[in-house]
Amino acid sequence: MIQRIDVSRGHGYPLLLGATLDELGGHLKTAYGTSGHYLLITNDVVAGYHADKLLDGMKDLKTDLITVPDGEQEKSLDRISKLTEQALQFKADRDTVVLALGGGVIGDLSGFFASIFMRGMRYIHIPTTLLSQIDSSIGGKVAVNHPSGKNLLGSFYAPQAVWTDFDTLQTLPWQEMRNGLAETIKHALVADPDLFEFIEEHADAIKGLDYKIIKEMSLRSLAVKVKIVTEDEKEKGNRMLLNLGHSFGHALETEEAYQGVMHGEGVSIGIAAAANLSRERGLVNDKQLDRILNLLMKMDLPTTAKAHDRAVLLGHMSADKKNKAGNKVLILPVGIGRSVIAADCNDEEILRAWEKVII
Numbered sequence: 001m002i003q004r005i006d007v008s009r010g011h012g013y014p015l016l017l018g019a020t021l022d023e024l025g026g027h028l029k030t031a032y033g034t035s036g037h038y039l040l041i042t043n044d045v046v047a048g049y050h051a052d053k054l055l056d057g058m059k060d061l062k063t064d065l066i067t068v069p070d071g072e073q074e075k076s077l078d079r080i081s082k083l084t085e086q087a088l089q090f091k092a093d094r095d096t097v098v099l100a101l102g103g104g105v106i107g108d109l110s111g112f113f114a115s116i117f118m119r120g121m122r123y124i125h126i127p128t129t130l131l132s133q134i135d136s137s138i139g140g141k142v143a144v145n146h147p148s149g150k151n152l153l154g155s156f157y158a159p160q161a162v163w164t165d166f167d168t169l170q171t172l173p174w175q176e177m178r179n180g181l182a183e184t185i186k187h188a189l190v191a192d193p194d195l196f197e198f199i200e201e202h203a204d205a206i207k208g209l210d211y212k213i214i215k216e217m218s219l220r221s222l223a224v225k226v227k228i229v230t231e232d233e234k235e236k237g238n239r240m241l242l243n244l245g246h247s248f249g250h251a252l253e254t255e256e257a258y259q260g261v262m263h264g265e266g267v268s269i270g271i272a273a274a275a276n277l278s279r280e281r282g283l284v285n286d287k288q289l290d291r292i293l294n295l296l297m298k299m300d301l302p303t304t305a306k307a308h309d310r311a312v313l314l315g316h317m318s319a320d321k322k323n324k325a326g327n328k329v330l331i332l333p334v335g336i337g338r339s340v341i342a343a344d345c346n347d348e349e350i351l352r353a354w355e356k357v358i359i
């Protein structure tokens, strides 16, 4: 059964949860009629697992398939340029609807492409990783990377809908599941102590790939994201809380040129660094710090990074989009299930936080 949650900011769009891939075509016919043109953008890995099922339901709809190589490096202006050429070959125009089938990389890339091709075309997210189902497909942020920073070129551009088939997770490797778990634990730390306890309680089931439990966890986790982005679409206030762990994590990803630490690993190390900074400020106690680090480790997520020059990492943090008037703005956990925006973090305490997580 399809569960619908409306994300009510912007033009408003529904999350259609528990939908199956082959049902999408029928819904598109109801929404847009039979004469529309669809551009299905995915990557070679996801295409191998899931494109046929989706295309089965689209048989009498004009659908062209674009498959891009797998990997974060494809979130680039170069790929946007290639997509433009391919879309033109398929005679795409402003009425074409982009279907973005894949994880956060395909979602961010295709959404950004949809936002600028001929000044904007409609798109639908079809997220296939835990991270994209509970996080990146919700909230309308789309972007590509630039050598100077991650997600540096992007926009807020809401999809028409998010079509989430939780069964697609059954082909997702554990190491990718972990990336989503880092964001799920982040959601719990930002706004939902019960979710944190749920993950602690069901840690073995989650690691054992009990998809019923994973679905329940996902529904709770995405509810946190929906609530926060609905209240703060343009990231002026509380939406910044969702960046917990990201300032530290992005610094590591940038330093390793997006080829080393994975996104979820960076977030996990970043949460560990932020939690240590919170401990130093007395915002979490030793027991809470241990619970945070233990849950991350239980999910096979790292809480330490390999050796890097801390000053260089601090330098990368200077390019963070959250910073205001030269001050670094960090998100810090307060106990379990609440976090705050700290605009007064000084370089010395950030360097000490790095020291705690660099081995």
Ligand SMILES: NC(=O)c1ccc[n+]([C@@H]2O[C@H](COP(=O)([O-])OP(=O)(O)OC[C@H]3O[C@@H](n4cnc5c(N)ncnc54)[C@H](O)[C@@H]3O)[C@@H](O)[C@H]2O)c1
Pocket: 043, 045, 046, 049, 070, 071, 072, 075, 102, 103, 104, 105, 106, 108, 128, 129, 130, 131, 132, 135, 136, 137, 138, 139, 140, 141, 142, 143, 151, 168, 169, 170, 171, 172, 173, 176, 179, 180, 263
């Ligand atoms: N827009 C946002 O608000 C937002 C939020 C968080 C993260 N992000 C972005 O999301 C990206 C990370 O997303 P991700 O973790 O989904 O990574 P990803 O898109 O690279 O997917 C991870 C890997 O899993 C494979 N894969 C995807 N679905 C699969 C499936 N069902 N079965 C088997 N393999 C599958 C992919 O091919 C890839 O190899 C980063 O670029 C990050 O910046 C964006």
